[in-house]
Amino acid sequence: MILRARGLRRYFGEFCALDGVSLEIREGEFVSVVGPNGAGKSTLINVLTGLLKPNAGRVFFKEREITGLGPVKLCRLGMARSFQLVHIFPELTVLEFLKVAVVSRLGRGGRLFSSLARDREVHGQALEVAELFGLAEKQTTPAKHLPQGDKKLLDVASAFALQPQIILLDEPTSGVSTREKHTIMDILVSASKRIGIKSIIQVEHDMDIVFGYSDRIIALHQGKLLAEGTPDAIKANEVVVNTVVGKKEWARRA
Amino acid sequence: MRRAGLALVVALILAMPFVAGDYYVTLMLPFFAYSVILLGLNLLFGYTGLLSFGHALFIGVGAYAAAFLTSKFGVMHLEAILLAAAGAAVLIAAPIGGLCVRYVKIYFAMLTLAFGMLFHSFLLKFYFVTGGDEGMRVLQPFLLGFDLSQIPKVRFLTRPFYYYSVVVLAVATFVMWRIVSSPFGLCLRAIRDNPDKAQSLGVSVKRYRWYAFVISAAYAAVGGALLGPTTGQVDPNLAYWTHSGNIVFMMLLGGFANFFGPLVGALVFIFLQDTVMSIVPYWRLVFGAILALIVIAAPGGLMGLLDRRAVSWGEKSRQGGAPP
Ligand SMILES: Nc1ncnc2c1ncn2[C@@H]1O[C@H](COP(=O)(O)OP(=O)(O)OP(=O)(O)O)[C@@H](O)[C@H]1O
Numbered sequence: 001m002i003l004r005a006r007g008l009r010r011y012f013g014e015f016c017a018l019d020g021v022s023l024e025i026r027e028g029e030f031v032s033v034v035g036p037n038g039a040g041k042s043t044l045i046n047v048l049t050g051l052l053k054p055n056a057g058r059v060f061f062k063e064r065e066i067t068g069l070g071p072v073k074l075c076r077l078g079m080a081r082s083f084q085l086v087h088i089f090p091e092l093t094v095l096e097f098l099k100v101a102v103v104s105r106l107g108r109g110g111r112l113f114s115s116l117a118r119d120r121e122v123h124g125q126a127l128e129v130a131e132l133f134g135l136a137e138k139q140t141t142p143a144k145h146l147p148q149g150d151k152k153l154l155d156v157a158s159a160f161a162l163q164p165q166i167i168l169l170d171e172p173t174s175g176v177s178t179r180e181k182h183t184i185m186d187i188l189v190s191a192s193k194r195i196g197i198k199s200i201i202q203v204e205h206d207m208d209i210v211f212g213y214s215d216r217i218i219a220l221h222q223g224k225l226l227a228e229g230t231p232d233a234i235k236a237n238e239v240v241v242n243t244v245v246g247k248k249e250w251a252r253r254a
Numbered sequence: 255m256r257r258a259g260l261a262l263v264v265a266l267i268l269a270m271p272f273v274a275g276d277y278y279v280t281l282m283l284p285f286f287a288y289s290v291i292l293l294g295l296n297l298l299f300g301y302t303g304l305l306s307f308g309h310a311l312f313i314g315v316g317a318y319a320a321a322f323l324t325s326k327f328g329v330m331h332l333e334a335i336l337l338a339a340a341g342a343a344v345l346i347a348a349p350i351g352g353l354c355v356r357y358v359k360i361y362f363a364m365l366t367l368a369f370g371m372l373f374h375s376f377l378l379k380f381y382f383v384t385g386g387d388e389g390m391r392v393l394q395p396f397l398l399g400f401d402l403s404q405i406p407k408v409r410f411l412t413r414p415f416y417y418y419s420v421v422v423l424a425v426a427t428f429v430m431w432r433i434v435s436s437p438f439g440l441c442l443r444a445i446r447d448n449p450d451k452a453q454s455l456g457v458s459v460k461r462y463r464w465y466a467f468v469i470s471a472a473y474a475a476v477g478g479a480l481l482g483p484t485t486g487q488v489d490p491n492l493a494y495w496t497h498s499g500n501i502v503f504m505m506l507l508g509g510f511a512n513f514f515g516p517l518v519g520a521l522v523f524i525f526l527q528d529t530v531m532s533i534v535p536y537w538r539l540v541f542g543a544i545l546a547l548i549v550i551a552a553p554g555g556l557m558g559l560l561d562r563r564a565v566s567w568g569e570k571s572r573q574g575g576a577p578p
């Protein structure tokens with residue numbers, strides 16, 4: 001078991017966005033979190049990664065309790081994440097962007113007087129990730145000048161550059177055309193194998209992607225766990241299909 | 255190209271005492287001091303994204319350190335004074351910075367402003383220690399162990415002290431250049447661009463902001479200590495909030511996106527202020543207009559204008575050279 005959560009609850013004022021969710025993620029698993037808008041998917045990711053503190057419940061990472069630890073500490077332990085909305089460093093070039101992650105992982109951020117340009121190790125590792133994600137040709141482009149799709153890819157790539165054991169991706173392919181989605185998903189899967197990432201949790205709306213890539217699916221609705229199971233089990237689960245996908249949509253696809 | 259430009263500037267600075275009149279040579283002294291201050295201020299703003307409106311506090315700390323050490327404790331060695339100024343600033347900035355970096359944007363600016371005001375009032379109210387609004391005298395310091403008091407004051411300022419200041423600025427510039435080109439410097443820029451993302455990549459945002467704050471305070475104090483010997487006098491106005499405003503103005507004038515931008519801003523500010531003041535009494539009016547113009551028409555400051563020129567020239571020449 002790499003990640004385990006019990007009874008997670010999170011309020012925003014009176015509103016309960018996450019209402020007693022428990023889950024277990026095993027090593028080697030690709031898990032998708034699905035649910036309609038406002039189901040609490042992002043809140044779940046934020047609580048698991050320490051960005052938000054839960055009002056109740058506990059989280060364990062490799063049997064060690066991590067409830068309440070912040071993102072920086074979790075990062076050290078081997079957990080990385082990307083955000084639903086694109087998060088970039090606009091003024092940094094693609095390579096500098098990835099170097100931030102590498103510098104952080106190697107614990108070199110506190111080096112005040114050493115030359116970053118001469119650090120071959122950081123350079124090499126950042127370039128390697130750029131190559132894995134097909135961004136090597138744009139390595140000197142400032143992130144703000146990248147097309148939207150590449151911004152998203154760079155955002156995700158920097159999380160991979162942390163070489164985490166588990167990575168949580170909040171809609172890694174949002175805002176990208178369906179055809180590109182598959183390309184990106186293939187990149188993510190092969191990159192995680194190369195880097196040695198054990199488990200992936202992703203939030204995704206596109207059910208083709210969800211069914212195509214997941215080992216297991218967790219469905220949320222109104223902050224509660226609606227169902228969980230293999231893609232086949234979820235496909236056969238009418239309640240999930242109705243709430244998450246919508247009956248008409250499902251009929252149209254069938 | 256850039257190196258050639260830099261070498262030319264350095265050569266001009268080194269030759270200045272021999273070719274320019276004493277008046278203009280002494281005008282360069284505050285330029286060196288403010289350059290050191292601005293290197294620090296821009297680490298905080300240009301590189302880390304935090305605008306301090308209270309940095310005059312640390313200028314004051316440095317300047318008063320020079321005054322206390324020379325006139326009360328008989329410590330005359332400028333090397334010791336500069337080190338003590340930096341040390342005092344670090345001690346004061348550590349707790350203040352620890353608090354301020356928990357806030358960002360306007361809240362950070364206001365908090366630093368508040369601390370600046372507190373220190374200014376302290377200088378005024380504790381007049382029996384600080385001399386109140388009269389200020390304190392800064393005695394002529396020893397340079398590299400040499401007591402130069404037999405040299406006439408102007409000669410001291412325009413030769414040994416001038417070159418001493420140049421060396422201090424050169425060292426400060428070199429160290430700051432190393433800092434901004436280090437892994438730490440990269441982390442600061444990441445924090446400036448997107449603190450949430452930086453944090454998610456494992457960068458300790460608050461800790462690094464705090465480092466930047468303390469370093470910039472030490473720079474301000476060293477610059478402040480260099481200001482004292484020129485006038486031989488320090489007073490609470492050095493720590494007043496309008497002085498904080500002035501250095502922010504210099505930074506914007508020159509352009510904070512460029513490593514040397516703020517230094518250009520300091521130079522233009524000092525010489526412009528001198529010229530305008532001798533023509534009209536309302537120099538603040540003129541400077542206000544200039545500041546407004548910069549914010550509206552050239553947000554990148556003077557260096558920003560130059561850079562844009564360079565880019566468009568480069569593009570033109572490339573277009574000219576490429577086949578249609
Ligand atoms: N910071 C916040 N303050 C107040 N309410 C919030 C906050 N963040 C989320 N919420 C509310 O909590 C609920 C769950 O939000 P969340 O972002 O987790 O949904 P989601 O499942 O990720 O939805 P989407 O598919 O639109 O991304 C929503 O109703 C949202 O309005």
Ligand SMILES: [Mg+2]
Pocket residue numbers: 041042043084170
């Ligand atoms: Mg969401």
